[in-house]
Amino acid sequence: MEYMGDCNVGDFFKWSVLTGSIFAVLLMMVSFDSPRENNSLEASANMHLINDTEIPILMYHHFTEIESETSSTTVTVERFEEHMSALKDAGYNTITDDQLYRFLHFDEALPEKPIMITMDDGYESNYIHAYPILKELGMNATIYLVVNDQEKTPGTIPHLTWEQTKEMYKAGVMDIQSHTFDSHYYIESETDEGPALITIGKNEDKEVYLERIRKDLTQSKKIIESQLQKEVVTITYPYGATNEDVINIAKETGYKLGITVQIGTNNSESSPFKLKRLNVINQYDGGTLLNKIEGLE
Incomplete structure (x- = not known):
């Protein structure tokens, strides 16, 4: 060595x-x-x-096969299919209210180019026309029910039955959330009139008004949850009208999200009870809708 x-x-x-x-x-x-x-x-x-991440929420209401029946809240079936195909081809991925809730509250990741498709009021045309299109394309949407109008035709347009509602929900195509139990109307106050959800009626004091709102939001949530055996997390305000009293009651009664009709998109900094949407009209073709969405971001 x-x-x-x-x-x-x-x-x-x-x-x-x-x-x-x-x-x-x-x-x-x-x-x-x-x-x-x-x-x-x-x-x-x-x-x-x-x-x-920016999350657009699109707003629809009723669908028709007759062009002359279109309005700010009514879109033709053909146009709706064009919209959905354009979104899918552009790489958008539809998400549910639960996914949005977990994103906003727990920072859970969303798919690339997330988007929500929403339908207010609960018209039967959602089942007859929109549901098959979404199912065929592998997309989903959310219907916000005015619960007291289920199984009825309060105006000229029939609303969903519970059987139709359950079918769409169980298929995983349509989520179901609340648009109040029965507060989609205007009410007279001492000086004027306004949306029932935010207006103290002329024969009400503040305490009676608050109890009316609490009863409505609680009843809507409980009935949907009982019918579908699911948690209701979202309240969509009729006419987009809300105030701090409504938001506080929504929180107290177990809602996690609140959606308005204010134009815009949403992100991780958005207020969960003041979420924004884009109302989609029949005049938008597929390309116009994509441009409108991009303009929000």
Whole structure:
């Protein structure tokens, strides 16, 4: 063996073992630190994506096969199909109210280019016309029911039956949420009239008004949950009208989201009870609708 100066073989062996042990410890430290560093970078990247996510919510009501019946709240079946096909071809992915809730409250990631399709009031045309189109395209939407109008024709347009509603929900195509129990009308106040949800009636005081709203939101939620065996998380305000009293009652009665008709898109900084939408009209072809959505972002 080559001469090692003052170090004998035993000392050299001890020195080698010690050096190797130190090296092994350092290697383990690097190995343990790397995943944490990678996870941190990955979490940062995911948070960046969450913060950058914009979520348009489209608003529809009723569908018809007759062009002359279209209005600001009525779209032809042909046009609706064109809209949905345009969204799908452009890479949009439809999401549910539950997904939006988890995104806003828990930062859960959404699919790329998320979008919500919503339908107010609960018209039977949602079942007859919109449901088959969405099912064929592999998309979903949410219907917001005026619960007291179920199984009825309060005006000239019939509303959904519970049997139709259950079929769409169980198929995973239509989510079902609340548009109040029976507050989709205008009410007289002492000086004027306004949406029932935000107006103290001329024969009411503040306490009676608040109890009326609390009873309505509670009843709507309980009936839908009983009929469909699901949690109701969203209240969509009739006419888009809300105030702090309504929002506080919605929170107290178990709602997690509130949707208006204010024009705009939504992101991680949006108020969960003041979400924005875009009303879709029959004059928009597929390309126009995509441009309108992009203009919101």
